Amino acid sequence: MTTDDQRVCLAGSEIEYLFGEERVTAAVRHLEARNYPVLTKPVPAVMTYYQILLETHEIITVNGALVESFDASAVLDTPTLIKSSVLADMAPDLRSSRIGLAAPVLQRHEAMTLTGATIG
Numbered sequence: 001m002t003t004d005d006q007r008v009c010l011a012g013s014e015i016e017y018l019f020g021e022e023r024v025t026a027a028v029r030h031l032e033a034r035n036y037p038v039l040t041k042p043v044p045a046v047m048t049y050y051q052i053l054l055e056t057h058e059i060i061t062v063n064g065a066l067v068e069s070f071d072a073s074a075v076l077d078t079p080t081l082i083k084s085s086v087l088a089d090m091a092p093d094l095r096s097s098r099i100g101l102a103a104p105v106l107q108r109h110e111a112m113t114l115t116g117a118t119i120g
Contacts, residue, residue, distance in 0.1 A: 030108045
């Protein structure tokens with residue numbers, strides 16, 4: 001997963017009006033027309049990302065932004081993938097048995113309809 005794939009939590013009256021939900025999530029890359037983060041430093045050739053895997057998929061605060069915890073559903077739904085994933089060395093009883101999203105996920109075209117929603 002890259003930083004563009006990270007999903008952020010969006011909330012506010014516009015979200016409730018358009019989607020009928022208190023909050024939704026959208027991939028950062030889908031918000032490029034508005035509120036897209038701009039790099040202020042050159043990106044190193046190799047970058048290490050850290051994710052938090054919780055018992056259930058949650059919205060957490062990271063550097064003041066509401067983002068999703070690690071979504072391992074694709075791996076956990078397909079046991080043959082676990083062997084070659086970051087979860088391979090994790091004891092099976094420590095892996096989440098409950099899979100589900102913390103909030104509805106917007107598709108690209110839905111995220112692009114937003115003009116003034118608050119990230120957070």
